[in-house]
Amino acid sequence: MSIDKETARRAAHLxxxxxxxxxxxxxxxxxxxxxxxxxxxxxVDVEGVEPMxxxxxxxxxxxxxxxxxxxxxxxxxxNAPDAREGFFAVPKVME
Amino acid sequence: xxxxNALTISAARDKLRAKEITAVDLTNACLDAxxxxxxxxxxxxxxxxxxxxxxxxxxxxxxxxxxxxxIPLGIKDLFCxxxxxxxxxxxxxxxxxPEYESTVTTQLWNAGAVMLGKLNMDEFAMGSSNETSTYxxxxxxxxxxxxxxxxxxxxxxxxxxxxVAADLCLAATGTDTxxxxxxxxxxxxxxxxxxxxxxxxxxxxxxxxxxxxxAGPMTKSVRDAAIMLxxxxxxxxxxxxxxxFAVPNFEAALTGDxxxxxxxxxxxxxxxxxxxxxxxxxxxxxxxxxDAGAEIVxxxxxxxxxxxxxxxxxxxxxxxxNLARYDGVRYGYRAKLATGEGINEMYERTRAEGFGPExxxxxxxxxxxxxxxxxxxxxxxxxxxxxxxxxxxDKVYASGVDALLTPATPSAAFGLxxxxxxxxxxxxxxxxxTVTVNLAGLPxxxxxxxxxxxxxxxALQLIGRPWxxxxxxxxxxxxxxxxxxxxKPAKWW
Numbered sequence: 001m002s003i004d005k006e007t008a009r010r011a012a013h014l015x016x017x018x019x020x021x022x023x024x025x026x027x028x029x030x031x032x033x034x035x036x037x038x039x040x041x042x043x044v045d046v047e048g049v050e051p052m053x054x055x056x057x058x059x060x061x062x063x064x065x066x067x068x069x070x071x072x073x074x075x076x077x078x079n080a081p082d083a084r085e086g087f088f089a090v091p092k093v094m095e
Numbered sequence: 096x097x098x099x100n101a102l103t104i105s106a107a108r109d110k111l112r113a114k115e116i117t118a119v120d121l122t123n124a125c126l127d128a129x130x131x132x133x134x135x136x137x138x139x140x141x142x143x144x145x146x147x148x149x150x151x152x153x154x155x156x157x158x159x160x161x162x163x164x165x166i167p168l169g170i171k172d173l174f175c176x177x178x179x180x181x182x183x184x185x186x187x188x189x190x191x192x193p194e195y196e197s198t199v200t201t202q203l204w205n206a207g208a209v210m211l212g213k214l215n216m217d218e219f220a221m222g223s224s225n226e227t228s229t230y231x232x233x234x235x236x237x238x239x240x241x242x243x244x245x246x247x248x249x250x251x252x253x254x255x256x257x258x259v260a261a262d263l264c265l266a267a268t269g270t271d272t273x274x275x276x277x278x279x280x281x282x283x284x285x286x287x288x289x290x291x292x293x294x295x296x297x298x299x300x301x302x303x304x305x306x307x308x309x310a311g312p313m314t315k316s317v318r319d320a321a322i323m324l325x326x327x328x329x330x331x332x333x334x335x336x337x338x339x340f341a342v343p344n345f346e347a348a349l350t351g352d353x354x355x356x357x358x359x360x361x362x363x364x365x366x367x368x369x370x371x372x373x374x375x376x377x378x379x380x381x382x383x384x385x386d387a388g389a390e391i392v393x394x395x396x397x398x399x400x401x402x403x404x405x406x407x408x409x410x411x412x413x414x415x416x417n418l419a420r421y422d423g424v425r426y427g428y429r430a431k432l433a434t435g436e437g438i439n440e441m442y443e444r445t446r447a448e449g450f451g452p453e454x455x456x457x458x459x460x461x462x463x464x465x466x467x468x469x470x471x472x473x474x475x476x477x478x479x480x481x482x483x484x485x486x487x488x489d490k491v492y493a494s495g496v497d498a499l500l501t502p503a504t505p506s507a508a509f510g511l512x513x514x515x516x517x518x519x520x521x522x523x524x525x526x527x528x529t530v531t532v533n534l535a536g537l538p539x540x541x542x543x544x545x546x547x548x549x550x551x552x553x554a555l556q557l558i559g560r561p562w563x564x565x566x567x568x569x570x571x572x573x574x575x576x577x578x579x580x581x582x583k584p585a586k587w588w
Contacts, residue, residue: 035463052478081426
C-alpha cells in the first residue's frame with residue numbers, strides 16, 4: 001500500500017520527529033517503498049500460527065520486588081542537557 | 096609481518112605467558128599502528144589502555160593470566176563504557192559518558208583485556224555500510240585491484256571490522272541484529288560470530304531491537320573467536336533474556352574432527368543473480384567439509400524469502416520503542432529552542448536534528464506499524480512469520496542436521512557512496528543470508544574463504560544449532576584450515 005502525505009505527517013508525529021512541510025512528499029515516497037516491501041508478508045498463510053514473543057523457550061524471570069540499587073541522583077543527572085536542583089529541567093509543559 | 100599488533104589472540108596469549116612479550120609492548124604496538132585514514136576510532140583511550148596493560152603484566156607475572164589477559168581490543172561505540180563517550184555513532188548522544196560499564200566489557204576487563212578505544216559503526220547499528228555514522232564512514236582496508244576507490248567495511252560493525260583487518264587491534268567487539276557482525280567480517284576477511292540469543296548479556300549495550308540484538312567477537316581466526324566468545328558469554332541477572340547455562344570451553348571444542356557431521360545446504364539461499372564467484376565458493380566450501388568427513392545434505396527452509404520483510408517490520412518496531420528514550424531530557428543532545436517553544440517542539444526538533452535520515456525512517460516505520468489499525472496487519476503478522484521461520488530451522492535440526500552452510504553476503508564489499516541513490520530496500524538486501532539467524536535466535540559465524548576476481552575477500556556462513564557454538568566453531572575451524580585464507584590487505588593507509 002502506498003501512504004500519502006497526511007499519513008507520513010502522522011507517522012512523523014507519532015515518532016516525535018519534526019519533518020518540514022516540503023519534505024513530507026519525499027518521506028511519503030520512501031515510507032511507501034518500505035511498506036511495499038513488507039507487503040510480501042500478506043502472501044504467507046499464518047492461520048493458527050502463534051506470534052513469536054520469545055525466540056528461546058524461556059520463562060520470563062521473576063525476582064523479589066525489592067530495591068536493589070539506587071540513591072545516586074548525581075550520577076543519574078550527570079548527562080542531562082539541563083539539570084537543576086536535583087531534577088531534570090524541561091521547557092514549560094503547561095501554561 | 097612481524098609486528099605485534101598483527102598477532103592473533105591465541106599467539107599473543109602464548110607469547111605473553113612465555114614472557115616473550117609484555118602487554119605494554121603489545122598495547123604500544125597497537126597504539127602506534129596509526130590507521131587514522133580508515134576512520135575507525137570514534138575515540139582512542141591510550142591512558143586507559145596503558146593502565147590496563149600494566150595491570151595485565153602484573154597479573155601475568157603473578158601467574159594469574161586468563162586467556163584474554165593483556166589482549167588489546169577495540170570496542171564498538173554501542174557498548175557503554177564508564178566515563179568514555181558512548182554515542183552509538185549518533186549525534187543525539189553527543190558527549191554521553193555513561194556512569195556504568197556494560198556487562199560484556201566488564202567481563203573482558205575482568206579477564207585482563209585492554210581497551211584501545213571506541214569504534215565507528217552505523218548510527219544505532221542501523222545500516223550495512225557504516226555510512227549512517229555521525230563520524231562519517233569507516234573505510235575498508237581492502238581495495239579492488241589497481242583501484243584506489245574507498246570501499247565500505249560493511250555495517251553496522253564496520254569500524255570493528257576495519258580495525259581488526261588492518262591490525263589496529265587484536266580483536267574487537269561487535270553486535271549483530273540482522274547481520275551486523277557477519278556482513279562486515281565477510282567484507283574485510285575476518286571471523287565474526289553472532290552467538291545464540293541469550294548467550295551474551297545485552298546489559299549496557301545500547302539497544303536497537305532487543306529481541307534480535309546479540310554481541311559477539313570479531314577476530315583474526317576461528318580460534319580467537321572461540322577464546323573471546325567464552326570471555327564475553329554467561330548469565331547476567333541484569334539481562335532478563337540472558338540464559339542460565341554454563342559457558343562451555345569453546346576453544347576445547349576445536350578438535351578438527353567433523354567426521355559424521357551432517358551439514359545442510361538450504362536451497363532457498365541460491366538467489367537469482369547471485370555472482371558466480373559466490374556460488375562457486377559455496378560449492379567449494381561444501382566440498383571442503385565433505386573431504387573432512389562430513390555428510391552434505393540438501394535441506395529446505397521454505398519461509399526464507401519472508402525473513403527480510405518480517406525483519407523490517409519487527410526491528411523498526413522495537414527500535415521505535417527503544418529509541419523513544421532519546422528525547423533531549425536525560426542525556427545527549429537537546430535542540431536549541433526559540434522563545435515560546437514548548438516541550439513538544441523540544442522533542443520533535445531534538446529528534447529531527449539528533450537522528451540521521453536512516454534512523455528517522457526506521458523509527459517512523461516502527462511507529463507506523465505499531466499504530467492502531469496497522470498493528471495486526473504488520474507487526475502481529477510479522478511475529479507469526481517469525482514463528483514459521485524458526486520452525487523451518489527446528490525441522491531441519493530435528494532431522495539430524497548439525498549445521499547449515501550458506502554464503503555470508505550476496506556480494507563482496509562495495510564502494511562507499513555506490514548505494515547513495517539506491518532505494519533503502521536495496522541496502523536491506525545485504526542482510527538476506529544473515530537475518531534469518533537473528534529471527535530464529537541461532538548462532539552464526541562468517542568465515543573468510545576466498546577472494547573474488549577483484550581481489551576482495553568473500554566469506555561463507557555456518558549456522559549452528561542453538562547453544563552449540565562450540566560445535567559450529569569446530570566446523571568453522573575446518574573450513575578455515577581447508578580454505579587457507581591468509582590474505583591481508585596491502586597497506587595504503
